[in-house]
Amino acid sequence: MGSLTAIAxxxxxxxxxxxxxxxxxxxxxxxxxxxxxxxxxxxxxxFGVSLSPQSTKTMIMNLPARTKTALKQTRKLGxxxxxxxxxxxxxxxxxxxxxxxxxxxxxxxxSALLFIPTQHWIASARTYFYIRGTPDMLWPExxxxxxxxVGLCSTSPxxxxxxxxxxxxxxxxxxxxxxxxPILPGWSLYIAGGSAYxxxxxxxxxxxxxxxxxxxxAAPDTWATVAHAxxxxxxxxxxxxxTFAFGMAKGRNRRLRDFGTKDxxxxxxxxxxxxxxxxxxxxxxxxxxxxxxFPILTENVTWRLPFQQGPGLSKILNLTDLGVDSWDGIxxxxxxxxxxxxxKWFPLPETLGSGSAAMLYLVQNxxxxxxxxxxxxxxxxxxxxxxxxxxxxxxxxxxxxxxxxRDGTEDINxxxxxxxxxxxxxxxxxxxxxxxxxxxDALAPMIPESSLAGNDLVMTSFEALLNQTYLNNLxxxxxxxxxxxxxxx
Amino acid sequence: xxxxxxxxxxxVTSMFFINALSRVGLMYQLVYAHDTVLDPLLLSKTLTDDxxxxxKDIYDKRDPSEPFIQGRFESYxxxxxxxxxxxxxxxxxxxLCLHLVFALVHTVVLxxxxxxxxxxxxxxxxxxxxxxxxxxxxxxxNCSSGIVHAHTLEKKIRIGTRTQDSGDVQSELVVCGxxxxxxxxxxxxxxx
Numbered sequence: 001m002g003s004l005t006a007i008a009x010x011x012x013x014x015x016x017x018x019x020x021x022x023x024x025x026x027x028x029x030x031x032x033x034x035x036x037x038x039x040x041x042x043x044x045x046x047f048g049v050s051l052s053p054q055s056t057k058t059m060i061m062n063l064p065a066r067t068k069t070a071l072k073q074t075r076k077l078g079x080x081x082x083x084x085x086x087x088x089x090x091x092x093x094x095x096x097x098x099x100x101x102x103x104x105x106x107x108x109x110x111s112a113l114l115f116i117p118t119q120h121w122i123a124s125a126r127t128y129f130y131i132r133g134t135p136d137m138l139w140p141e142x143x144x145x146x147x148x149x150v151g152l153c154s155t156s157p158x159x160x161x162x163x164x165x166x167x168x169x170x171x172x173x174x175x176x177x178x179x180x181x182p183i184l185p186g187w188s189l190y191i192a193g194g195s196a197y198x199x200x201x202x203x204x205x206x207x208x209x210x211x212x213x214x215x216x217x218a219a220p221d222t223w224a225t226v227a228h229a230x231x232x233x234x235x236x237x238x239x240x241x242x243t244f245a246f247g248m249a250k251g252r253n254r255r256l257r258d259f260g261t262k263d264x265x266x267x268x269x270x271x272x273x274x275x276x277x278x279x280x281x282x283x284x285x286x287x288x289x290x291x292x293x294f295p296i297l298t299e300n301v302t303w304r305l306p307f308q309q310g311p312g313l314s315k316i317l318n319l320t321d322l323g324v325d326s327w328d329g330i331x332x333x334x335x336x337x338x339x340x341x342x343x344k345w346f347p348l349p350e351t352l353g354s355g356s357a358a359m360l361y362l363v364q365n366x367x368x369x370x371x372x373x374x375x376x377x378x379x380x381x382x383x384x385x386x387x388x389x390x391x392x393x394x395x396x397x398x399x400x401x402x403x404x405x406r407d408g409t410e411d412i413n414x415x416x417x418x419x420x421x422x423x424x425x426x427x428x429x430x431x432x433x434x435x436x437x438x439x440x441d442a443l444a445p446m447i448p449e450s451s452l453a454g455n456d457l458v459m460t461s462f463e464a465l466l467n468q469t470y471l472n473n474l475x476x477x478x479x480x481x482x483x484x485x486x487x488x489x
Numbered sequence: 490x491x492x493x494x495x496x497x498x499x500x501v502t503s504m505f506f507i508n509a510l511s512r513v514g515l516m517y518q519l520v521y522a523h524d525t526v527l528d529p530l531l532l533s534k535t536l537t538d539d540x541x542x543x544x545k546d547i548y549d550k551r552d553p554s555e556p557f558i559q560g561r562f563e564s565y566x567x568x569x570x571x572x573x574x575x576x577x578x579x580x581x582x583x584x585l586c587l588h589l590v591f592a593l594v595h596t597v598v599l600x601x602x603x604x605x606x607x608x609x610x611x612x613x614x615x616x617x618x619x620x621x622x623x624x625x626x627x628x629x630x631n632c633s634s635g636i637v638h639a640h641t642l643e644k645k646i647r648i649g650t651r652t653q654d655s656g657d658v659q660s661e662l663v664v665c666g667x668x669x670x671x672x673x674x675x676x677x678x679x680x681x
Contacts, residue, residue, distance in 0.1 A: 003592040009610045010595070016609070016648045017674050020665040024642030026615065045642030100591075107588050110581035120574055121565035127546045130557040131518065132531055138514035138558060150516045162524050164516040166509040173508060177501055189504065198525040200515060205507060209500050224503035229515040231560065237527055238562045245541040253542045260568025269560030273510035277503045341498075361498065374499070376506050389567075433510075443509050462505055466498065 001033060001107065004100045008032050011096055019088060022046040025097075032101045047094055066091060121264060124256055125242035129234050131270055138230055139271040139380040142434040143356075148442035158447050160461065163200055163229065166443050167461045174465055186415065190392045191226070193236070200229035201236035202395035206416050210278075210304065220302035223276040223420040225398055227385045231270030232396040235385055239265050262389040264412060271380040272398045274429060275356075276420060278303040279374040280314040285362065288325035291316045292360065294373030296353040299432065302421055315352060317373065319360070322349055329362050340364065340457065341466045345440040348375065357435045379429040388412040400428035604676055609648070622661035623651065623669070648674055657681040 009029030015021040024046030031037040049059050070091055077085055131138060140147055148154065153165035160170040169191055176189050186208045193202035207224035242265075246257045278295035285292075293314040297303055303312035319325050329342035342362040348355045352375060359374040383400035390412050391397060397414040401424060418424065444462035459467060520526045533547040541547050551557045573579055599605050609615050628644055636642060649663040649671030660680045663671040674680070 003595070004588070006610075007591060007595045010599075010606075013606060013609060016646070018647070020645040020647035022642060023644045023646050026646065027612065029610065030612065041636070041639060042642060045639040048643050103584065103588055103591070106584050110584040113577060113581040114571070114585070117569045117571050118575060118578075119567070119569050120572065121567050122570065122572075123544065124564050124566055125541045126544045126561070126563040127533070127541065127548060128550075129533070129548055129560050129562050130531065130551050131560055132528070132557055133514050133517040134556045135558065137517055137556070140513065143513065147513050149512065150521060164512060164519055164524055166512055168512050168515075169508055173501075173504060177497075177504070187500070191508075194525045197527075199519065199527050200512075203511070205504060207500065207503055207507075222499035222503055224507040226507050226511045229512050230518050233515065233518050233527055234531070234560065235562060237532070239564065241533060241536060241541060241547065242564050245536050245539050248536070249539045249542060253539045256542060256566060259570070260566045262567035264565040264567065266563045266565075267560055268563075269558060273507050275503055275507050275510065277499045277506070279499055279502075359502070372498075374502065376502065378506065378510055443506075462502075465505055466501060 001104055004032060004104050004107075005029060008097060008100050011093060015088070015093060021093075022048070025093070028097055032097060032104050035101055035105045038098060038101055043097070047090065122256065122259065124253075125238070125245060127238065129238060129267075129269075131230055131234055133230070139228070139273075140433070141380075141431065142436065143439040144436040145438035145442075147439055154442060154445070157449060158445050158461065160447070166439075167445070168229075170461055170465065177465065186417075186419070188392070188415070190395055192393075193395070197237065197240055199233035199236065201232050202393060203227045203229070203232055204392050204395040204397050204414070206397065206414075208416075208419050220304045221276045221278070221420050223274065225272065225274040225381070225416070227396040227398045228270055228272040231267055231272065231385050235265060235267035235387070235396065238267075239387065263387075264389070265387045267385040268383070268402060270385060271382055271430075272385065273378055273433075274381045274400075274420070275376055275378040276303075277374060277376050278312065279359075279361070279372050280311055282363075282370045282372050285330070285369040285371045288330050289318055289320045290371065291318055292371045292373045293317075294349075294352055294358060295375050297355050297375055297377055299354040300426060300429075313353075314373075317349065317351065319371075322346065322358075322360075324360055327360075329360075340459075341463060343444065343460065343463050343466070345444055345462075347435055347437055347440065354432050356433045357440055378433045378435075379431065380433065381425075381430060382428045383425075386412065386414065388414065390414055400425040618648065618660065619662050621659060622663070625664045625667050625669075628664040628667055650674060650680065653681070 012021060012025065012029045016026070022045070024042040024044075028037075028043070028046065031042070037043055044056075047059075049055055070089055073085065137147075149162075149165040149168075152159055152162060153167075158167065159165050160167045162168055172191050186206070188207075189205040191203045191205060193200055203226050205224055205226040208222065210220060210222040246253070249257045276297075278297055280293040280295045283290065283292050293316045295303055295311070296313045296315050298313075305312075319330065324330065324344050324346060327344050329344060340363075342364075344360045346358055346360070348358050352358065355375040355377040357376050359376065361372045361374055363370050363372075381398070381400045383398060383402065385396055385398050387394060387396050391414060399414065399416075416422065416425075444460035446458050447461050447464055448458055518527055518531060520528050534549065536547065551559070573582060609618055629641060631637065632641055645665040646662055647665055648660055649668060650658050650673065651661050651671055652658050658672075658678075658680055660674060661671065663669070
């Protein structure tokens with residue numbers, strides 16, 4: 001403030017010693033600390049403006065013309081003379097006094113504001129990285145025989161422990177569904193990774209469940225998402241490299257190393273899968289030509305409308321037309337597979353709507369067999385793969401879109417609270433993935449070690465997942481009339 | 490547990506399907522025989538200092554013709570600090586910078602001109618100047634108990650000089666147009 005006053009006093013003194021200054025302005029150097037001075041009689045009178053609105057308006061209206069004239073005159077003079085003319089001009093005096101008064105009023109609060117520290121994310125390690133593969137190798141639009149993993153994945157016994165096979169992590173899924181019942185309407189599942197530097201690292205799956213009984217605020221689709229293992233493998237490696245680099249930190253980076261307690265890692269540039277599953281009502285089976293309803297999905301539209309009663313749009317198909325009539329699950333109806341679920345995956349028939357693949361699902365009790373048609377739809381979404389302090393045990397999560405998730409808030413939302421149809425997410429989903437039969441065969445291969453004792457039923461990995469978990473208690477579903485599974489839909 | 494077990498089948502199906510999709514292409518990142526090891530050809534350069542933390546790329550750039558997808562890795566730390574991140578902080582800094590610029594320009598001008606003064610920079614000094622001046626009764630009438638008319642404030646005044654009978658030159662407040670032979674103040678001259 002002192003320096004502004006000194007400048008203003010200097011200018012006033014300069015005017016007073018040369019052409020003179022209006023009497024009202026003689027003390028202006030000492031008044032600039034008070035903003036109300038700008039609308040006093042002293043200030044306005046000093047510049048020949050009365051307090052009447054008309055006079056003020058006239059002065060403002062004339063200001064551009066006066067400025068123009070002053071500039072024109074200035075241009076005719078040399079630099080030195082122009083400087084002198086400018087300093088002597090009343091317009092300049094007015095500008096300085098107004099500017100200094102405004103500045104003097106705000107400079108104190110402004111410096112106080114800068115003294116207040118804020119909480120936020122500060123960038124540390126960052127780099128470009130390279131995922132090996134073409135888009136068709138990593139997130140293909142059509143999944144076929146080229147996308148089933150290494151050759152070992154299709155050898156017997158099936159490599160359910162190999163992470164790069166489609167069934168990698170299968171045991172973790174079994175362990176999860178044996179013990180955990182998901183919480184409606186959203187669920188999350190921690191998939192453990194290897195130890196440090198082993199890939200793929202831990203990831204957290206997120207999903208939502210369509211509730212049939214319209215209780216609560218259930219999602220209108222059953223869906224799931226998880227980070228892509230190829231992307232997380234690189235991202236996790238880089239997070240370890242960052243830790244390693246912090247071990248060598250010097251100067252500012254040493255302060256950054258000791259700064260704060262929470263970390264956030266973001267990898268962009270890769271894609272990750274998002275999928276939904278819809279299943280229509282149960283139908284009693286009589287033979288290979290039974291008519292079974294299948295859900296019809298519409299791209300970017302939920303299968304069921306929120307608060308709708310009953311299932312969404314379905315279409316009745318003849319199993320013979322679908323080419324699944326030769327499947328042993330149908331041929332051997334009521335044979336030796338009592339109380340077990342059987343599943344047949346096949347490419348999406350053209351007659352159905354949007355989607356990636358279809359699934360025929362059978363359940364049997366001692367006298368009857370019931371079928372259910374399902375459609376799965378998957379997309380490759382673009383967005384961010386993240387690990388934050390909100391992550392479960394250093395696992396990686398995903399978030400569609402590229403909006404920075406470090407917008408000044410501490411909590412990074414990883415939970416997909418808006419669900420599958422969050423309008424912020426849907427633009428990033430892409431087109432539904434198409435799937436060929438070869439990939440579906442590799443998706444759910446036969447696991448001989450999962451055959452049932454006492455009969456010749458060899459299950460696929462998917463059937464084993466369904467039947468070797470708590471889900472195998474089909475008595476709850478089929479034999480108890482008070483249970484809604486059979487009747488509600 | 491579920492009231493309706495049918496929900497579980499959809500849940501398990503979505504989980505099983507998404508798990509498989511997320512592993513497509515993972516094999517290209519791994520050493521074939523070691524399922525849990527990232528291929529050494531895909532690793533970054535060996536880190537020898539902390540430049541990675543400062544944002545230096547740690548990979549050699551790949552030829553665009555090679556089958557690689559470029560990704561971006563960024564890490565952040567959360568904490569309390571002084572920054573210029575917010576608009577209010579930026580506005581505050583701009584105000585302070587403006588202040589600084591005015592002060593610097595003024596300093597440069599003073600150094601360039603080689604002169605400075607602290608005369609008449611308080612009310613007391615201005616009062617004394619006025620007290621030592623010869624009154625111009627015609628210029629400021631009806632002002633002894635306050636200024637009522639705007640034209641009083643519009644009167645142009647300046648600081649001039651008057652030679653006293655003793656020969657001393659004294660500064661005084663004069664009204665322009667009624668200067669009565671008042672002189673000009675000169676730099677580096679002493680006034681009584």
